[in-house]
Amino acid sequence: MQETSLHRLSRRDVFKWFAAAAVAMSAEEGVFAVGSGVPNPAGRGYGTDPDLTRDYKPGDIWPLTFDAPQRAAAAVLCDLIFPEDHLGPSASSLGVPAFIDEWISAPYPVQSADRPVVVEGLVWLDAEAGRRFKRGFAALDEDQRRAICDDICDLAKASPEHKKAARFFSKFRSLCAGGYFSTPPGWKAIGYVGNTPSATFDGPPPEALKKVGVEQTVG
């Protein structure tokens, strides 16, 4: 469960995001406008000799970015992309939104470049939800969320006015997949088996060899 849900936020906050989104939308070039309420990360990295055996959590090393509405929109979008189903739990239950927040808050070049894309994309989602349904994205029902996502989930097919949002969706889906499939339930979902000690290495089982049409050649 997310700590904050959208409909409990004040009108004043809602107004602020819509204003921010309007600034973002006004940019003609680039993915979204850079710098519209998205300051560069101030934190330091983990250095060249971090403890590799510690259990780290997002926010342990550098401060996170998302404000409450962004966090709420990110959680809802994560779970639309990776819902709970027969292949495993939802993305938000695996900490994926926090991973994405950690990612865009990191003081490194690759991550910094994703920062405005993600933050302004989340703000756009809320603005778009407001335009279409008079509510924030997190407060929409599933069909309404899908109506927006269906317009931006395929970069090649997205209409010109949705190209920027589609680039955001593509980036967000990619981060989401990375965050999801790097957890034990995500491993199970994708079919990775391992990270466990074993007395022998038996190689691929007969059904795998048969499926691919090869034979084991090492005795």
Place this chain on the structure above:
Amino acid sequence: MAIITPSKTQPAYDVIIVGSGAGGGQAAYTLTLAGMKCVMLEAGRNYEPARETPMFQRPDQAPLRGLTTPEKPFGFYDSTIDGGWEVPGEPYTQASDKREEQFHWWRPRMLGGRTNHWGRISLRNGPYDFKPRSRDGLGFDWPIAYEDVDPYYTRVEQLIGVFGTNSGMENTPDSPEGVLMPPPKGRIAELLAQKFGRKMGVPFMPIHRAVLTRQQDWQGLPAKLHPDNPRAQRIVQEAMRARAACFWATDCGRGCSIGANYQSTTVHLPPALATGDLDILPNAHAREVLVNAEGKAVGVLYIDKATGKEMRVLGRAVILAASSGETVRILLNSNGGKGVANSSGLVGKYIMDTVGTSVAGQIPQLEDCPPHNEDGAGGAHFYAPWWGYKDQAAGQLDFPRGYHIETGGSRRMPSGANPVPEDFTRGLYGTRLKEAARRYYGSFVSYSCRGEMIPNEGSFCELDPALKDKWGIPVLRWHWKWSEHELRQVAHARKTFIELIQSMGGSMRSPESNNPLEYIEAGGKIIHEVGGAIMGADPKHSVCNQWNQTWDVKNLFLCDGSSFASNADKNPTLTIMALAWRAGDHLVEQAKKGNL
């Protein structure tokens, strides 16, 4: 004796060893087990694999799911400390702005150096590889032949533990019966490459890697390695007993807390320390070899990184094993910047890396494969040794020398990167996205060329005329040049890989290119830098002799890759160790005769 600080150094040692990786580790092992008192200088910090290795840590326990950053360029869990392509405060420079004329220098700053994270690929050079000029007129012959090194390859394989099979292939030497450990079974993508490679005449087979696939024969091997030396046998027995066999999980690049693979810190240094004859001085950055008026090495000038002060350590002989680049730098900076062991003018010349290029593909045949564990021995199980000698002899290839193929692609642990590319999941979200990821996961393969670079006049390093590091030591400036030989080689490799992928019914996923300069890996990127102080038969045309001993300074030995006169496609680490053992034996013999 043990891990010490500068105030605890002895007044004098038999041998000072600079560097603690494959060469320095082997030298320390050989010399201390022979009873010589040694001190080892390491520019980085002490490192304890048993305590520090992240063995089962998951990506979701690491910052950024463990993905690479400039501070950990091979990922969070990679066993590289305080280094990578850049070392804070210790820059290097490029003579050219052009990408293809630059060299990228990987340096860790930790006990054990690069051996903590390396791929463990352990290949013997073959007979041709020591006499390349005699075969095709290019590069240089070594002053030694395969037969000189063969017994040392065997000893190193027995000491560190190497799995593999004897192929019987041309210039791909077999090990004596019983020396190699049994290879692990093939993974699904490796078996597929083997099946289709066979049709093209490309022989995929078990690779040789320094991973224990079973417990070492600790009762039998020490007597073979150290006949007539009961003390060494006893110490090595204990060290071998302390290593466990691989438990088939955890990528070798993280290092290994149970000593199941070779790294200097778990294989060479524990027995060397157990002799009581080794002091290890971490955080000691060697600056100069000190030479007396008679031209003999008497010690090493180093920076104590804890205080920033210049310190000295004295000894009867000096071994540099700091990596080719750093060894060259120390030689050139010695004698107040006038240099030592450089009457040939060749120190820094003929730097080589391995020739690299990769092609990625997607193979429909591998889709929807039943899930199974392919962690295996924490790295590659198969490779293809160079198979083209006959074609070359028949004049059918447009390049000399060879390359081997390393295979990628298996059901590896997904890290934090999106495991399935966007074009396979276009438009998808929700359960359909999960199903697509499950279908395509494990269907991506890659093939990498690891080939021989021929030394040339345009690839070298020298002291930068202006820039100094944070300790005030002049830094290296690199020059790089690929010749037509390397460019034609990668073109052949690329064509071969694309053909292999297509023969499997797959599609190529690397960017289209007809320009080898675009797809050859930049100099240094394979991290096999060798040369810079090559060995040879005469002092005018080489820096050291066949014993890794510099011509000019008799008690100065170079035991890393710097002495390599050529860089065969075989990964250099095993040869570095074999030659360091051989040089160590020679040094002990000379010391006994009073010749140092």
